[in-house]
Amino acid sequence: MKLASEVLQHLLQAVVIIGVTFLTFGYSYSYLLLDLYGGRLLSSGRGPILLRWYCVYVLVIAVNGITECFMFATMKKEQVDRYNQKMLIFSVIFLFSSWQLTLHFGSVGFIWANCLNMLARIVYSSTYINQYYKGYVNQPLTGLMLPIYLVFVYVVALVVTSYSEVLYLQSDGISAKLAHIGIGMVCLSAVLFSVFIFEKDLLIFMQRQYSYRKEKKQLT
DSSP, X not given: OHHHHHHHHHHHHHHHHHHHHHHHHHHHHHHHHHHHHHTHHHHTTTHHHHHHHHHHHHHHHHHHHHHHHHHXXXXXXXXXXXXXXXXXXXXXXXXXXXXXXXXXXXXXXXXXXXXXXXXHHHHHHHHHHHHHTTTOSOOGGGGGSOOHHHHHHHHHHXXXXXXXXXXXXXXXXXXXXXXXXXXXXXXXXXXHHHHHHHOHHHHHHHHHHHHHHHHHHHHO
């Protein structure tokens, strides 16, 4: 139980850090990415907005994948059957929200509907995990919460890169693009350094797992 809790906690930490990193930089670099890939055809429309919200969806679906995977792995057959019945309710809610949100907000509404569907499933699986580890000191869902110092670094990176994007859009030349990319690389380096400083437990766990798998492979 302790090992399973530790693995789940660190997996959640990893996907949250990766997802928030993509979200932070995806917000400020969606336009540039689409502009480099497809030119004005992609970057001048709703493409950047859709890509930004898709970054949110990637974070949400990653967390849901981890929590649901644990839930299914530990559920009894009767519990799985009951959950499959609840999935029908989730599907109906998703179809209705997709219809309404797409009707009022267009294509971005479909991404919102998917996010709402995943969030509902995360709430359900998180409730199950809380009950499963009720009374235990080590609560794996704490992996969903980033340290306040790391949150501060992400916020600063978001503000700096967003301001950089505003300047880049005002001066759409090659030098502006390179400057925008350079600022992003500096901010990403600061984020990675902060992860190294504030998430040492996660890095130690990953290193330990890598060494274990490497030794196991050598023995076989």
